[in-house]
Amino acid sequence: MDIIEAQADARRAYANAAVGVAVSGTIWITAGVIALGGNVKIAMLALFFGGMAINPLSSFIETKLLKLGAVNKENKLIWLGLQTVPVILLGMFAGFLLAPSNQVAFFAFTSMAIGARYLSFQTLYGMMHYILLGFTLLALGFAAVWLGWTSSAGLALAVGAIESSFALIIARARPFSK
Numbered sequence: 001m002d003i004i005e006a007q008a009d010a011r012r013a014y015a016n017a018a019v020g021v022a023v024s025g026t027i028w029i030t031a032g033v034i035a036l037g038g039n040v041k042i043a044m045l046a047l048f049f050g051g052m053a054i055n056p057l058s059s060f061i062e063t064k065l066l067k068l069g070a071v072n073k074e075n076k077l078i079w080l081g082l083q084t085v086p087v088i089l090l091g092m093f094a095g096f097l098l099a100p101s102n103q104v105a106f107f108a109f110t111s112m113a114i115g116a117r118y119l120s121f122q123t124l125y126g127m128m129h130y131i132l133l134g135f136t137l138l139a140l141g142f143a144a145v146w147l148g149w150t151s152s153a154g155l156a157l158a159v160g161a162i163e164s165s166f167a168l169i170i171a172r173a174r175p176f177s178k
Helices: 003-013 015-036 040-065 076-083 085-098 103-125 129-146 152-173
Strands: none
Touching: 003 015, 003 076, 003 103, 015 040, 015 103, 015 152, 040 085, 040 103, 040 152, 076 085, 076 103, 085 103, 103 129, 103 152, 129 152
């Protein structure tokens, strides 16, 4: 299986990864709403534990609701998705370390980590949309730190809105067949 076939297989099996992006966006929006309610620590935990649920929730939607077939067992490119998960964990860890003095840092570093991971999705899915999504989230997280943003809720809601918007665009970008 060459890279073009592997990318097409990944797009088909994972609906261009739009479902995962949509689930992630929903989790970010949920964390933002919790932070708006005044409990930023609970919002951080919601994002952390919600992040762990992205893959199982996405898989359920893709297989049970959308009835998409499994990825081809010969598709070695699919491992790239798993290999980039530590980037998110490192970003969250850095954010947790900084959170006692700057709670926005948790959301900013997580946004940057997710953005960095999305850059690899261009290789995984063969879709340039992920370059734009990745750099948008990187820039947003960087701006939050650099400019000293003070609203954890605002940042979480912004990331959620960006991901949700991109999920709609990505879902329609290239048709995937069941």
